[in-house]
Amino acid sequence: MANGFSWGDDALTLRFEWGDDAPVTIASVTAKDGANTVTSVLDHRIPIVELEVAGTGHWIACDKLIHTTLGRDLRYVGHHESEERGVKRLDIDVADTAAHVDVTVTYELPVGVPMFRTYATITNTAAAAAADTIDPTGTVNPTATRADVPLSIEQVTNWASAFGAPEGQKADLAAWESIEGKYDWLAEGRWHATPLRDYFPVMAQQLTNVDPRGEHRVVSTSTWSTGRFAPLAVMESKRFGLAWLFQIEHNGAWRWDIGEDTEDAYMALTGPTNVDHGWAKNLGPGESFTTVPASVALAADFDGVVRAVTAYRRAMRTQPNHIDNDKPRVIFNDYMNTIYGDPTTAKELPLIAAAAKVGIEIFCIDCGWYDDTGNWWPSVGEWLPSTTRFPGKGGMKEVIDAIRDAGMVPGLWLEPEVIGVKSPMAAKLPDSAFFQRNGHRVVEQERYVLDLRSPEARRHLDTVVDRLVDDYGVGYFKFDYNVQPGMGTDVDSDSLGDGLLGHNRAYLDWVDGVHRRHPDLILENCSSGGMREDFAQTSRFQVQSTSDQQDFRLYPTIAATAPMMVLPEQAGSWAYPQSTMGVEESAVNINTTFLGRYFLSGYINRMSDEQRTLVEESIARYKTYVQPVIAHATPFWPLGLPGWNDKVLAYGLAAPDYALVTVWDRDSDGGTVALDLARYAGRKATITPIFPDHGVETWPVHWDAVHGTAGVQVPGDGYASRTFLIRPEN
Structure with a gap:
């Protein structure tokens, strides 16, 4: 192509090229990992952004995220480089003047890290007067936008490219395998490798002169972003000595595709789409929409891209200077295989004393602390401490003071995004504070789901958090999330998916506000265990729950694979040794949490001196060998990524x-x-x-x-x- 430029630094460089009659594409990516420098040359060119709006479609009939007519027709306008707080930024402007569409594709690169973030902003440039829909020859222009008809976006990629090959070698889909993760409640982190030829059989499509129309599509709906699949995958070619890793940074609906074009394999990433999630966004003249971000790394092999994504996550977290980052403190939570959501003063005080003796630094009271009925599930939402569970003169404050007096940070479980159908707040908040469809509040397992776009919902949650921090001295919250609202809400939205996306973003903004008001507060991200391990969430939390798994024999696979999605120092995998266990069973429990965020439960107050000493020794070893280095360490798997049933x-x-x-x-x-x-x-x-x-x-x-x-x-x-x-x- 006639025009081009390179952008990046010594760790990673992107080469962009375009022509007068061709869209901007990425010609090559070069990355450095230690002593290794690798380049993937992308001879098969895919536009840097692919998008579909109502009235347009694909130029090859298919359901792929690529081959869109608008993506093909966008032309280079200009680009701008900048840098702020150690992150380099590139904005490339492309446009289709006939369709009245401008797109700015943004790339963000933390200096010295071989991984970048990318997203796109689409603007409707239709003038106030109606645009011409018929050209001078009398032909109807199907992509022309009238001022009285919004530009309705139905899908837009945040990244699309070929896989490429080293310089001088020919691209070959058969050289690659895909490493993907399956998730479920109690069965997170089931990673597996699949040769791409198993997805895409040889079809002799070159005889048709048309690229194949199918794709391997991985889709997540609603708000459990890792409820079924991981929004991350690795594409590795041992033959080429190349590996790609990508992740979609979104706490809601997303989709990624890999597929075959005749000349090469391709990958394409996006947030919600119309076909998969009932999503469309209408833009009037001058209005803009920005996609959810994604991030991409290139290295020589699997280990290299894991090093890259680990460095990237540390560089791009939203609270890089949080006091908990460099020295993650040891946590005790009273729920798992212990109190099970039935806390009382009588049960908590012996556990608090025992936890302090073995070296715990954070003590979290889990669910049920607010419930007077004995049925804590449908009563959530008002978040006032129970008087029957904590009957003493000080109420729950007596227990929290005991935690603090023992030298530990007090913590509480909170499920902020829901209101139980039996909670007083269900009547106090207006319908507009909740997800709704066709005039009805969305109900899931006896909970209404708050819509964080609502000022009333936000004020309620801000009041709750501020009261618990200011009046009780809570320094740690476990934010849980045990239901999801389906496709979305039709209140104040262009589509169900549009309402959902608006809530997703409002929730992240609310979490950012909590950090601004309480910068030292430690937040744990739990969603029925590890059902929201996306980077939009984990970049804002200091701790990530990896599972609700209660069988210590099954948990090691979950714990060992957790750093595929989260930083090692965030990964809170439960250890729940009991007084009924022998030393080997207790060691399996403790080692499951040992190389992550030390996360203990169990009735340690009922243990023998010998059993309690084992726990105390493990915490001492953790503080000696793990705690000082984990925030700067890189995960690796000496036997390869474990399978669910590996012995x-x-x-x-x-x-x-x-x-x-x-x-x-x-x-x-x-x-x-x-x-x-x-x-x-x-x-x-x-x-x-x-x-x-x-x-x-x-x-x-x-x-x-x-x-x-x-x-x-x-x-x-x-x-x-x-x-x-x-x-x-x-």
Whole structure:
């Protein structure tokens, strides 16, 4: 193409090209990961933005996110570069003057990180007078926009490109595999790899001179953004030595596609669409709409893109200087396999005392603290402490003061986005404060769902949070979310999906407001466990609940894969050792949380001295080896990403001076497993267990410096776990 420029820095560079009769496309992406520099050359060109509005469609009949007529017809207008607070920004303006559509595609690159964010802003440029819908030859222009008819957007990508290949090599879909995650309540983080040829059979489409029309489409609806699938995937080619990682940064409806064009594979990402989510947005003259963002990384392999997304998440979190970021504190929550939403003063005070003795730093009272009826589920919403559960003179304040007096930060569970049908607030708030369809409030499992676009809903929640912080001294909130409102709301919206998107964005803005008013407040993101692990949410929270899973034998897979979606220091995976458990079962529990955000439950006040000492020792080891480095460590998987039913699993953190690896044996046949520690190949290393490190059977370990592998002998015949410290010699 005749025109072009490059943009980026030493970590990542994008090359853009266009012609007088061709849209702006990305010609290549170059990324640096340590000593490796890789380039993907995109000879198959896809417009930097693809969009469909009412009255337009695809230039190849299909249901893909690409091949749109408007995407093909947009032409370069100009571009502008800027930088603010360590983030480089590029805005590229493209337009279709006949359709009265301007689009600004924005790229944001944190300096030194090989991953960028991208989104698009569409503007209706129709003049106040009606635009011409018939050209001088008398032909009807189907894309012309009249001033009295809004520009109705039905889908728009935030990223679309080919996969590409190294310079001098030919692109080939068959060279790639897709690594995707499936999610469900209690079964989060089930990752699997699929060769792309399994999705797209050889069809000899080149004989038709038309690209294939199908796609592999992954869709999420409503507000559980990770309720079924991950809004993130990795495309890796070992043959090419390339890997892409993309994530859609949205707490609502989204879609991503991969597919085959005859010349190459492609990927395309978007938020809500008309065909998948009942979404359309109408723009009058001069009005604009901005898409939800997505982010993209390129590296030489899977490990490289994981390093990139980990660095990106730390650079782009919305509270980069939060006091909890660098030293994530140890948490106790009274719910899981313990009080189960039935807190009372009599139950809490012994737990508080026991938690303080073992070294807990944050103590969170979970659900039920507001309920006088004994049925806490449909009574949520007013958030006034129960007087029957906390009957003492000080009420619940007696319990919160006990937490603070024991040297811990007091925390409370809150489900801010819902009002129970039996809550007094259900009658006090107007209908406009809730999701509605066809004049009826949306009801899901005995809850109404608040619409955070509503000023009344926002004021109510602000009042609740401020009262609990100011009057009770709460320093930690667990924000839960156990229902979803379906396709959206038809109140003050162009479509159901438009109302949903407006609420999604209003909720994020509300969370930002909480942080502005209470900058040291620690927030946990829980949505029936890990049902909203998107980066729009996790960028705003210090802690992420990974699951509601209550079986310690199933939890290791969830915990080990959590850093695919969240930072290691955010990943709160439950450990719930009990007085009825032996040391090996307790070790499996504790090691499930050990290399994440230490997140404890269980009746520690009922434990024997020996059992309680085990918990205390684990917290001491965590504070010595994990807490100081986790906020700067990178996750890795020495046995590969674990499968749901794998008998032996391993997960590690690579810190600057050492690595930590947890191995779980889930009733395997025993034997030796080889942990891939290639980063230390050619060096001597000492490998020592740090938890548990005494009173249990020793797992023999052999270090092979030549190949960079550690042979660990697991016992089999039961459930057991060890965490090892790997310290290389210089």
